[in-house]
Amino acid sequence: MTDIYGPVTDWQDDFDHAVPEYNERAHEIWAEFQASGCPVAHSDRYGGLWAPFTHELVHEIAYDTDHFTSQGVVVNTGRPLIEAPVGPAPPITSDPPFHNIARRLLLPPFSPKVIAAWEPEVRRLCRDLLDRMGEITPGESVVDAAIQYAQSIPVNVIARMLGFPTEDEELFRGFVHDVLERINEPVEVRMEFMQRLDDYLTAQIEEHRENPRDDLTSYLLGVEIEGQKLSIEHVRGSIVLLLVAGIDTTWSAIGSSIWHLGTHPDDLRRLVDEPEVMLFALEEFLRAYAPVTMARLVKDDHDFHGCPMKANDWVLLPFPAANRDPAQFDRATEFIIDRQENRHGAFGLGIHRCLGSNLARLELKVAVEEFVARFPSFAVDGDVTWSVGQIRGPRRLPVRVDSVA
Amino acid sequence: MRVTVDSEKCQGHNRCFALAPELFDVDDYGTAVVIGDGSVPAELEEKARLAVANCPEFAIGIEE
Numbered sequence: 001m002t003d004i005y006g007p008v009t010d011w012q013d014d015f016d017h018a019v020p021e022y023n024e025r026a027h028e029i030w031a032e033f034q035a036s037g038c039p040v041a042h043s044d045r046y047g048g049l050w051a052p053f054t055h056e057l058v059h060e061i062a063y064d065t066d067h068f069t070s071q072g073v074v075v076n077t078g079r080p081l082i083e084a085p086v087g088p089a090p091p092i093t094s095d096p097p098f099h100n101i102a103r104r105l106l107l108p109p110f111s112p113k114v115i116a117a118w119e120p121e122v123r124r125l126c127r128d129l130l131d132r133m134g135e136i137t138p139g140e141s142v143v144d145a146a147i148q149y150a151q152s153i154p155v156n157v158i159a160r161m162l163g164f165p166t167e168d169e170e171l172f173r174g175f176v177h178d179v180l181e182r183i184n185e186p187v188e189v190r191m192e193f194m195q196r197l198d199d200y201l202t203a204q205i206e207e208h209r210e211n212p213r214d215d216l217t218s219y220l221l222g223v224e225i226e227g228q229k230l231s232i233e234h235v236r237g238s239i240v241l242l243l244v245a246g247i248d249t250t251w252s253a254i255g256s257s258i259w260h261l262g263t264h265p266d267d268l269r270r271l272v273d274e275p276e277v278m279l280f281a282l283e284e285f286l287r288a289y290a291p292v293t294m295a296r297l298v299k300d301d302h303d304f305h306g307c308p309m310k311a312n313d314w315v316l317l318p319f320p321a322a323n324r325d326p327a328q329f330d331r332a333t334e335f336i337i338d339r340q341e342n343r344h345g346a347f348g349l350g351i352h353r354c355l356g357s358n359l360a361r362l363e364l365k366v367a368v369e370e371f372v373a374r375f376p377s378f379a380v381d382g383d384v385t386w387s388v389g390q391i392r393g394p395r396r397l398p399v400r401v402d403s404v405a
Numbered sequence: 406m407r408v409t410v411d412s413e414k415c416q417g418h419n420r421c422f423a424l425a426p427e428l429f430d431v432d433d434y435g436t437a438v439v440i441g442d443g444s445v446p447a448e449l450e451e452k453a454r455l456a457v458a459n460c461p462e463f464a465i466g467i468e469e
Contacts (some may be wrong), residue, residue, distance in 0.1 A: 107434040112419050279424070283459070340457040349461060353416040358435065361419075 003184045004077065005045050015041035015051055017075070017293070017316065018184050023386040030321035031333065040307050045184070046075050048313035049243045050304075055328035055345075057305070061296060062350040067304075068296035068354060069095050073167055074390060075295045075314045076183040078190055082233065089241040092232055092352060099351060104275035105230075106238065106355055109216060111163075115358040118157065122363055125156055126370035136401050142381055145262070145371070146255045146397035154250035154403030155366050157359070158242060162346050164204055171200070176247045179240075181389045201236050201243075216242065242356070250360045252291035254367045255348075260289065260335060262370065262380035262399050267337050272376045275369070280338040282365050287344035288335045290320035293390040294348060318394060319345045367381020406445040406455050407468045410437045421465055425452035427443035437464070 008016050011029060016022065021067060022029065033039045033053035041051040061068055070093055071084040080088050087093025091102035108114065129152055133143050143149070159166045178193040205217065212218040220235045230238075231388055261268040271281060294317040298309045309315070323344045326332040330341070347354035354360065382398030408428050410421070417435035421428070427449055429437050445453045445467075457465045 104434065107417070111433055111435045112422060112431050285418075340455065343459060343461045343463075345461055347418060347461075349416075351416065353418060357417075358419055 002186060002189065005184050009362060011041060011314040012038065012405065013042055015043070015049060016043075016045050016184070017044040017051070018181070018387070018389050020388055023388060023392045026320070026392060027324065028221065029389060030324060031147045034321070034325055034327070035402065040305070042307070046077060046314055049075060049311055049316070050307060050309060050313060050315040051318060052297075053325075055322035055325040058317050058319060058322040058345070059349055061304075061315060061343075062294075062348065062352070065096055065351070067227055067302045068315060069297055069299050070099070070296060071095070072297045072314070073295050074180060074183065075316065076190060077185065078187040079297070082237070086234070087237070089237040089244070091126065091238075091355070092241050092245065092360065093237070096351070100298060101225055101353075101357065102234070102238075105225070109219060110355050110358055111323060113360045115362055118359070119362060121159060121329070122153070122366045122372045123216060125153060126367050127374075129153070129156050130370060130374045134322070134373075136404050138377075138401060141401050142398050143401060145399045146394045149371065150254035150258065150367065150393075150397070151251045153254060153363055154339060154360075155247050157363060158246040162204075163213055163217050163237060172243060172247060175200070176244050177250070180248055180391055181387065183389055184240050189368050197240065198236065201239050202232075205232065205235060205239070216346070218302055228314070245354070246356055246359070248391045248393070249291050250326075250363050250389060252391050253286065253289065255394040255397055256289035256291065256373060256392070257364065257368050258399065259380060259394050259397055260285065261368075262378055262397075264335065265377075265379070267335065268372065268377070270337055271368075277338050278365060278369065280340070280342070282361065282368075283342045283344060283370070284335060284337055284339050285364065286346035286361075287323045287329070287339070287342055287395075290323050290344065290346035291391050291393050292346070292348075292354070293318045293320060293392070294352070317348075319348060374405055375399075375401045375403065376405050406450055406453060407443040407445055408439055408445055408456065409466040409468065410439055411437060411464045411466065412438075414462045416462050416464075418461050420459040420461070421456035424459060425449065425456045426451055429456065 039054045043049040069084045070089045073082040073230045082088040085095040085098035126133040155169050175197045208217040233337050296315045298313045300311050324332045378399050378401050381400035385396040422431045427433050
């Protein structure tokens with residue numbers, strides 16, 4: 001790893017979300033910004049970066065497609081090479097009006113009713129992972145809920161949906177790690193690993209052209225915009241989106257939810273005793289531990305509430321911080337397992353609402369249900385490590401199992 | 406009581422359909438629609454209020 005920036009000296013003016021301390025202390029850092037008179041961080045890193053931390057400002061930018069482009073959504077040392085309105089990974093990197101055209105192609109396979117049909121498969125996968133943990137001695141055995149459980153669920157589901165070999169699981173996690181966590185490496189290094197990802201996907205797409213089947217890759221090769229098949233760049237870009245957005249995100253949400261239950265025994269007991277509270281608990285996990293911070297690029301020089309933003313500066317959209325803003329939520333920093341009013345923005349706000357939100361919600365719900373059904377009592381026991389960058393979740397999560405159902 | 410969905414505001418978060426499937430449905434694109442004319446029987450009024458309180462886009466309305 002060659003981090004070209006180094007430690008943060010000042011969160012206000014030398015901000016960097018890719019130093020480990022940021023995700024470790026995220027809740028504290030957000031609260032400090034929200035309580036200060038100056039809730040927007042700035043940094044010269046990454047060629048210029050801004051980060052607002054209140055719900056009001058995050059909301060404003062998410063809706064403002066005139067001043068902010070989605071052409072780049074992962075802050076890094078470079079800038080995207082495929083221009084708006086298509087961008088490198090449509091539709092997440094697309095702007096209106098093309099955005100809606102590309103998005104409508106992908107909405108039907110991710111609609112609530114289509115996704116609901118995946119539930120038995122996800123449940124089977126979760127049970128299989130729990131079985132593979134082997135013999136458990138209550139009160140003694142420690143399992144890693146991130147490594148042995150959470151990280152394998154979304155990667156397997158998305159590989160099956162795309163029709164990619166599930167034995168390439170490790171490779172997919174490597175690609176996603178490169179794209180999302182190695183953001184502070186020199187541009188040439190990033191170009192190299194983006195090329196490896198492109199090469200892998202090009203081979204998979206070719207294989208699907210020769211052997212079309214019932215999966216998302218063949219679906220993308222078959223759909224048309226105004227009578228034209230999609231370009232190879234569009235197909236590959238959309239697959240990059242599904243692969244990158246569908247793995248670390250959900251893995252993080254599952255891990256953070258298990259972390260919460262493993263550090264809050266009252267909430268764990270409530271969920272075990274009253275499984276129907278999951279209807280609300282699921283949304284509270286998503287609010288309190290939203291894993292995804294998005295990003296935009298500034299289109300043209302723009303004065304944003306006194307912040308002199310320059311064209312091509314990055315702007316983070318920390319939805320997880322907005323979800324914990326006391327100006328927007330009652331008892332914002334508390335986890336209330338049956339919170340009745342919960343307009344969280346874990347899946348974003350505005351036109352780029354997470355395309356895979358129904359799938360993510362299904363995976364999170366089933367993963368937590370199956371974990372607590374098997375282990376009704378457990379506690380975090382050991383050092384937890386967190387991801388770095390825009391996706392926040394535990395990457396090592398040692399959990400002592402205290403009872404087995 | 407009647408519920409309404411502003412289809413311009415709805416982004417398909419699917420919260421209303423999850424909380425009150427008796428009152429809301431979703432189309433093939435995940436956009437919410439009201440069932441029938443949106444009339445809410447007395448026993449579902451609480452669910453209608455929950456749907457309003459959980460829509461991140463403020464797309465659900467209630468007419469009393």
